[in-house]
Amino acid sequence: MKSKIIITVSFVLCVGYALFLGCKSTPHYTLAQFINPSTCGGCHDEIYEQWKNSMHNVAQKDIIYKEFARFYLDDSKSQNPVNNDELKEAESCVKCHIPVGYITGKPLSVTEELSMEKDLPQITMEGIQCDYCHTIVEAKKHYNARFVYKPGNGEADPGVKRGPFKDANPDWHTAAYSSFHTKADFCGTCHDVRHVVYGTKLETTFEEWSKSPYNTGDSKTTVPCQGCHMYHRPGVPATGSTPRPANPGFAAFGGPQRDHIFTHYFVGGNSVIPGLFKDTVKAKMAQERLKNAALLEIETGDSNSGTVGIAVTNVGAGHKLPTGLTDVRQMWLEIVVVNQYGREVYAVGKADKKGYLPNNTIIFKTVFGDGNGKPVMNIAKAKEVLSDNRIPPKQKITSTIILPKGLKGSYTIKVRLLYRIADQKAVDTVMKEKAVKLDIIEMATAKKDIIL
Template sequence: MRGTIVKGSLLFVTIVLLLSMTGIPAFAAEVTKFGELSSDEFTDADRCGQCHAIIYADWEGTMHFNAYLDPFYLEEVKVASEDTDGLVDEFCSRCHTPIGVTSGEIPPIDGSQMSEIAKHGVQCDFCHVVSGSNGTGNAPFIVTPGDTKWGPFDDSRSAFHGSEYLELYTRSEYCGMCHQVIHPVNGLVIDDTYSTWKESQYGDDNVACQDCHMTEGITEFEANPGRAGSGAPKRDHISSHDIVGGNAFIPPMFGADNVAEMAVERLQRAATVEVKTPEMAASGEEVIIEASITNSGAGHSIPTGVSEIRQIWVEMIVTDSEGNEIYTAGTLDEDGTIEGEKLIYNNVLGNSEGNATESFWLADRVLEDNRIGPKETVTEEHNFTVPDDVAYPLTVKATLNYRSAPQELIDKLMGEDTEVPVIAMNEISATIYDPATPPEERTTESTPGFGILATSMALVIMMYLFRR
């Protein structure tokens, strides 16, 4: 263990020196560092759940709960460690197992030195002993384990521990400690969830992360009356601790189907899609369809997080009245590869040779940024020629899809038996008529949406295939 701590300390010093050379602010001395604490100083989350049962139930099974146990993360960080000779071990783990890092239990990246409490990811007694921060990005938290727990109320009382108010818990800067990630060597911004919020109208209006991700509302604040714990006073709002984003891929692996369902609902509230088509088109005529996507509900760019592997795209299918496909784009082949899409909405990172890479630890530049910013609308164009023997009317169906990672990447890291669910964020259809169709028989309005029931059924089917 002594050798591990020395190696971790040298790694930290190396990163600080590299950051100073590139002009990136390094961690201040007061930030809690590698090996500074012991995991024995933290309280197990099960103990917290005895008094905070509802909050514990919210958190259980979420991506914060599984931040370290996430099998995709474990496989990817293993590759990152090999590619960088261990340089990113502490860097990545600082957010995925903060107790493991501050206790000096990781590295090694295989987790062989980790205590059980460190494997519980982002948990109660880490989050609520954060006593301060040195800004945002790369986890500059100050942690003070002990009897005092910090939170958003200035009048909390507990028989088990002391309680203190800290304004940081009510602000996006708390979330920005981990949801803003900067490459530890070259300064490339890898995850800009916090900064894209900060630069948006949501940041201007001071709509904090907690207002959307810790309330009963999906894309806006909605009060959640209740008690923070047994014997606590009833309040107008208690923060919900599911804190769900868009990940419907990992939670079902741990039996948390409810978390996946919330993620689907959040995705469906994040964006809208519209199509513009001609009302009529004759055989042999070229048809142009415009599909417009608006980030109507997310307070940051979509997709976000490790957005170089997240995928949002439009699936466009045009059929005639007999079900014949006339035009397709953005459909999946049998291997799960997206075919013929106009654009995948994410960002494309490049390595030192200028080649695209999905490995952010090897990246030093952004080749493309095709994400959709808050309240932004983007439009893509599809075109086809109407066949001579077509059976009218034509149906245009546009579906805005999302998945957490390319199927090819998951096949490589986790095996071909693991299927990434594709989530329909939104859907709209329109009709194109034969010019000879009488006006009274035409319906010009497009039809949006598809209903929560259909989506839930689709998710159940996907999860069934996933488990197979």
């Protein structure tokens, strides 16, 4: 009886609202309005090649995304009783990972995405694509993809594409200058992720950048996301510690030569997923980016005490190191002490044969909790941040280790800062037989002799 009343009430509200404004709960856009990226590539060939197989292009096909989404959802559905707040979060991934599908009404949830996997329209599987980004006009909130869009009407009437040029005059589509596209806020609208019910900050790349020295408040000196990630190209990692030279060229066939064309590789630290799509160019670019992100130093103060400080400085990233979904990512210190004959006498953070890390490993990451201080793996259950020891932009964090007491003589300490897109153990648990063996990337190394 009660539920009937609720249904009637919401129906009346919706009809009332629909008469007033057009019912907001139904999608505003249709799939036919969006143009296939390969069509854009007909004139923007270089940009298309860069974007193809990028993390944005494969945001839906990404097997790690899909298997984690399935795992969180199954876990949330298997609770007794099911917690609806949790379920809402576990269903919400589609907003960012299959955005054209979501805003045109299918799939509206992960359940729907996974069940219609074989029948998803091809264009929605192209992930975060040209006509999605370039028809965005503004954002209502700078998190959870709260954008406002003005798409055209398909290829017959492509409409306005918004970008950084004030004087573009293409003849097939109309062009308009958009200052929004030149700002970090644009990227930040997806790169800040909050739990849809609890509000827990799950990813905070944009917030981290906002508080960083790269955001000076003056548009002439600020380095937005685009200032590193859309200057990046093979051989030009474009980080905070390496030059970010302009990339002169042409944005399209028929367009004028310009001083800088923003690149569209959208490479971060992920070398595994582009590699699964046989994109060795992007896999290599990710490694190059990681190798220019951090500085590693060994500080041996009073050597007699056997206390060693290991300092990591974030010299290259415009946000914390690492950033994004850092409950899953792993950046850690591998510390090995060898004696004068090269024999290992002590080690911390050395992965075993399966790639699993020992408990004493120093890992820079975020841990979420259930609201009562208990760590959770399923982000749908995340009510609080229990810890976050990641390194803010241009800052240094020193971790201390104490060498075993029995060591006497001369030794060499070898430290490596390592990165992997996820905890191998978590990937093996979640993905089972589909599990991928993840590459470990060496970001920085340091070596120091010590006499004890």
